[in-house]
Amino acid sequence: MRDRVVITGMGVVSALGIGAEANCAALLRGESGVRTVRYLPTEHREFPVGEVPMSGEELLERLALPAGVYSRTHLLGVLALKEALEQSKLLQQSGLALISGTTVGGMDVTEHYFPEPQTTGRDIHDCGASTNEIVDYFDCFDYTMTSSTACSSAMNALIMGKLLIESGERDIVVAGGAEALSLFHLNGFKSLMILDTQRCRPFDKTRSGLNLGEGAAYLVLERESPALKRGAEILGVLSGVGNGCDAFHQTASSENGEGAYLAMTQALAEAGLTSSDISYVNAHGTGTPNNDASESAALRRVFGGNVPPVSSTKSYTGHTTSASGSIEAVFCLLAMRNGFLPTQTEFETADEQCITPVSGSECPRGELRHVMCNAFGFGGNDSSIILSRYE
Amino acid sequence: MTAIVKDVPAEEYNRYLPPMKARRMGKLQKRALVTALKAMEISGTDQPDAILNGTAMGCMEHSVQLLKGLEQEGEAVNMPTAFMQSTHNTVASLIAIHTCNHGYNNTYAHRTISFECALQDAWLQLRTGRLRTALVSANDEITEFQHQHPHFFGQMEYADRSEAWMLSVEPGDHPLYELENVRIIHQKGAEDRAEIIKKPL
Numbered sequence: 001m002r003d004r005v006v007i008t009g010m011g012v013v014s015a016l017g018i019g020a021e022a023n024c025a026a027l028l029r030g031e032s033g034v035r036t037v038r039y040l041p042t043e044h045r046e047f048p049v050g051e052v053p054m055s056g057e058e059l060l061e062r063l064a065l066p067a068g069v070y071s072r073t074h075l076l077g078v079l080a081l082k083e084a085l086e087q088s089k090l091l092q093q094s095g096l097a098l099i100s101g102t103t104v105g106g107m108d109v110t111e112h113y114f115p116e117p118q119t120t121g122r123d124i125h126d127c128g129a130s131t132n133e134i135v136d137y138f139d140c141f142d143y144t145m146t147s148s149t150a151c152s153s154a155m156n157a158l159i160m161g162k163l164l165i166e167s168g169e170r171d172i173v174v175a176g177g178a179e180a181l182s183l184f185h186l187n188g189f190k191s192l193m194i195l196d197t198q199r200c201r202p203f204d205k206t207r208s209g210l211n212l213g214e215g216a217a218y219l220v221l222e223r224e225s226p227a228l229k230r231g232a233e234i235l236g237v238l239s240g241v242g243n244g245c246d247a248f249h250q251t252a253s254s255e256n257g258e259g260a261y262l263a264m265t266q267a268l269a270e271a272g273l274t275s276s277d278i279s280y281v282n283a284h285g286t287g288t289p290n291n292d293a294s295e296s297a298a299l300r301r302v303f304g305g306n307v308p309p310v311s312s313t314k315s316y317t318g319h320t321t322s323a324s325g326s327i328e329a330v331f332c333l334l335a336m337r338n339g340f341l342p343t344q345t346e347f348e349t350a351d352e353q354c355i356t357p358v359s360g361s362e363c364p365r366g367e368l369r370h371v372m373c374n375a376f377g378f379g380g381n382d383s384s385i386i387l388s389r390y391e
Numbered sequence: 392m393t394a395i396v397k398d399v400p401a402e403e404y405n406r407y408l409p410p411m412k413a414r415r416m417g418k419l420q421k422r423a424l425v426t427a428l429k430a431m432e433i434s435g436t437d438q439p440d441a442i443l444n445g446t447a448m449g450c451m452e453h454s455v456q457l458l459k460g461l462e463q464e465g466e467a468v469n470m471p472t473a474f475m476q477s478t479h480n481t482v483a484s485l486i487a488i489h490t491c492n493h494g495y496n497n498t499y500a501h502r503t504i505s506f507e508c509a510l511q512d513a514w515l516q517l518r519t520g521r522l523r524t525a526l527v528s529a530n531d532e533i534t535e536f537q538h539q540h541p542h543f544f545g546q547m548e549y550a551d552r553s554e555a556w557m558l559s560v561e562p563g564d565h566p567l568y569e570l571e572n573v574r575i576i577h578q579k580g581a582e583d584r585a586e587i588i589k590k591p592l
Contacts, residue, residue, distance in 0.1 A: 043466045102500075103478055114458045115540065123545030126448055127479065128502035128583070136579045144577040145508045148449070148479035148500035156497055160512055167515040184457060187466055188474030245442070245496035247487040251475050262493055378475070379484025381496055 004239070005162050006390060008232040009088025009174075009220030011080040012330040014317040015050035015213055018062075019083055024334040030345045030361050032316050034199050034211045040181045047195045049181060050213025050318025052076055063137070069120045070133075071106035072214070076323075077134035077178030080216035084174060088220040088232055090140060097143035097170045098135055099160050100218075101153025101177030103322045105130030108182040134178060143170070148322070150377035151284075153177050154217065155325025158385060159241040161221045171226045176218035176326035185321065186212055192251060200287030200319075202312035202344065203296065205351035210286040213318025217326035219333075236333050239370070239388040240271025246380025252290050257298025259382035260284075264302045264372065267384040271370070275303045278386070279368040280341055282328045284376045285312025285357070286319050295374065296354040311358040315346040325375035325383065332371045332387050340365050392568045392589070394434035394557040399425045407432075416485070417452050419532040419553070423482045424489055426553040427528055431490070434557035441495035441525040442486050443513050445505030447549040448531055449479035455536045482530050495522065502547055504575060505529065506554070507585035511573040517560055528555040566592045 012019065015033025016026035026033065034050045052059075052072075059075040060067065063082075077100065085091045106124035123129035131146040147156045154177025161175030189195050189212055196209035221238060228234075244262025248254035268275060284295055292312075299307055313331050320327050335342055340363040347359035358364065369389050376382045404413060404421060407428040413421050423444075431437050453476040460468040475481075480498040487496050495516070499508035506529035513525035533551040537543065558570065568589040576584045 110544070111458060111461060114462055115536075115543070117540065117543045123547055125544045126502060126547065127500035128447070128505070129545060129547070131501065132577070132583070135577070139579065141579075142577055143575055144501070144583065145511075145575060146499060146501040146505075148446075148498050149483075149496075150478045150480055160497075163512065163515050163519075163521075167519050169515065183461060183466065187461060187468050188457060188470075188477070191469050191471040191474050193471075243495050243497065245484070245487040245493050247484075247491050247493050249488070250481060250484060258493060377480060378478050379480045379496075380487065381480055381484065381498075 003224045004237050005165050005221050006224050006227050006237050007219050007235045008222050008227050009084040010235065010330045010333060011083025012217040012327055013052055013076045013080045014215035014320060014327055015052060016316055017053065018079060020330060020334060024338060027316060027342050028340060028363055030343060032199060034318050042183055042186055044186060044190065046197050048199060048211050050211060051181060052214055069109060069118055071109045071124050071130060072180030073102060073105060073130050073178050074133040076180055076216040078137045081134060081218045084218040084220050093140055095142050096140045097164060097173045098141050099145045099147060099157040099173060099175045100131040101147045101157040101322045102127050102130050102179050103148055103150050103153055104182055104184055107184045108180050111183050149381035150379065151321050152325055152375040152377035152381045152383045153322035155375035155383040155385060156243065158219065158326060158329060159243055159383060162238055162241055165221060165223050171223045173221045174218050175221055177323040178216035179214060179320060179322040181212060181214040194288045196287060199346050200315050201346045202285035202287045202314055203292050203354040203357045204347050205349040207287045207289060207292060209288055211318040213320040215317060215320045215323050215327050217323060217330045219326060219329060234390040236336060237388040237390050238385060240267040240386040242266030242384045244382050246382055248380050251378050253294035255294065255297065257294040259380045260295055260298035260376060261301045263382045263384035267386045271386045273370055276306060277370050278308045278372050280335060280371045281308055281310040282332050282373045283310050283312045284374040285314055287314060293353045299355050307355050309341050309358045310355050311342050311344050313342050315344055329373050329385060329387065332373045336368045336371055336389055339367055392556055392570060393559050393563045393566060394430040395567060396426050396430040397554045398552060399429050417450065417476055419450060419452060419530060420482060420485055422553040423528065423530040424485055426555045427486045427526055430526060430555035430557045436524050436557055438492055439524040439526040440522040441513060442483050442492055443509035443525060443527045444483040444498045445509040445529045446479055446500050446531055447502055447505050449500060450477050450481050451532050451534045453477040455534050502583060503549055504583050504585035507573055507575060507587060510587065511575060513558055514570055514573050517558055524559045526555060526557055568592060
């Protein structure tokens with residue numbers, strides 16, 4: 001059998017906490033991390049957000065970094081990457097590749113100083129500098145790259161990671177993304193009038209927008225046989241990926257969800273699966289009227305009358321923008337490994353335009369073999385991946 | 392490679408883009424789109440299997456606009472268009488929207504080797520049979536604000552440019568180069584390096 005691309009490590013930081021264990025426990029408890037703003041210096045306290053529950057100082061202390069100017073994106077990224085490398089026992093390894101997704105990189109620092117430059121002597125602002133700040137906390141990497149497709153950035157990093165392994169370029173690629181909250185993002189999304197003043201309610205008839213979140217997550221992708229040879233624990237398989245462009249509008253999704261449909265069907269084809277093999281879909285499900293209707297239309301086109309259980313975990317974390325693709329991929333692995341379906345606690349009223357998500361206070365238990373995870377970005381950059389149990 | 396196009400001059404824009412449409416676009420978006428369209432025309436590939444873009448800093452005109460808005464108006468700022476056009480993937484999406492292209496679409500923003508990252512993605516997909524054709528572009532702009540404050544966003548030196556390459560697994564009538572390899576190297580404490588190895592045909 002052909003060598004598969006397996007996952008041997010994961011690290012995650014979100015509003016649900018630091019680390020996979022804390023995130024999994026909060027999902028199982030049905031406890032959202034979206035609340036009134038604490039750390040972002042914004043006047044817009046009316047918009048609840050999914051902030052990582054640690055101040056900048058606490059993050060620095062936890063990472064034993066000296067006082068100085070750091071982007072929160074950098075700190076969140078290091079925390080998640082460290083966990084992933086520790087789990088896969090690669091912290092002492094050199095010659096690894098990393099692909100990271102981000103959109104505003106070090107914007108939280110830039111906007112603080114604007115129009116006076118920050119004078120640390122380090123480049124912090126641009127996406128590539130942001131990735132390399134995260135990477136150079138470690139001594140592991142001799143290849144780095146940054147994908148930037150708005151809210152599908154981290155998922156496109158995973159897709160490129162799989163390609164690097166399958167084309168024979170690399171045996172191990174760490175991929176994911178990081179993004180911190182910024183005034184730039186909050187006021188940008190506010191300008192688009194798509195922020196909800198309540199907790200977001202994806203696929204609900206009363207949904208009226210998204211909550212912004214922040215966080216980071218990385219997955220260690222490995223070629224199967226060398227991973228087995230070095231005795232790595234295999235957490236799952238990245239069995240299929242898809243990337244399609246909606247080619248409709250810079251910020252709105254098409255009515256029939258063409259880009260999303262293409263991404264999902266490509267992922268199924270690459271995994272060699274049919275739609276009935278999928279036991280759960282972690283939807284992009286932002287909570288905006290447009291996204292959820294469009295994604296539902298695409299899901300109905302892909303799955304016909306048999307749409308599997310679907311939920312959006314954005315009511316737990318907020319929309320973690322560039323990082324959402326890898327954060328939610330970690331959630332899918334946690335759901336698969338612990339045998340549960342993440343439930344949407346905020347859901348009340350079904351909408352005929354939308355699929356009806358898994359809801360209620362308890363996460364239904366069950367065996368998941370193949371799960372699909374979606375991430376869509378502005379510009380119609382739609383991506384989808386399938387994660388499978390390692391068997 | 393079946394076409395390489397650099398910085399199409401403004402006088403030629405009319406050939407590719409109706410003025411009505413062009414008026415609503417930023418300077419970089421216009422130049423990027425026209426450069427891509429010309430590469431499609433020269434190569435005779437109007438629907439490539441993939442559109443990829445590399446950009447060191449993204450759409451700076453609109454990013455600076457929103458940053459200035461935040462500085463001057465505080466959080467009363469309301470700039471949906473600037474925000475919408477500020478994301479790095481605006482250019483690759485714009486090319487896809489304009490040409491109704493639903494294929495693979497990706498954007499890399501990795502400092503001075505952003506184009507090489509996009510090129511490596513396309514090249515690996517062409518080599519492994521996932522794609523038959525790919526449009527790979529490089530697009531960056533340096534705004535008036537950056538000319539006045541040269542190191543505000545960092546020390547990185549990058550060019551104000553639009554460039555588009557069409558890659559194909561079939562040489563066609565006028566092949567220019569054969570792409571042999573794209574290498575990317577990261578070394579802690581140094582600027583990332585990349586190498587494009589190509590052979591003239």
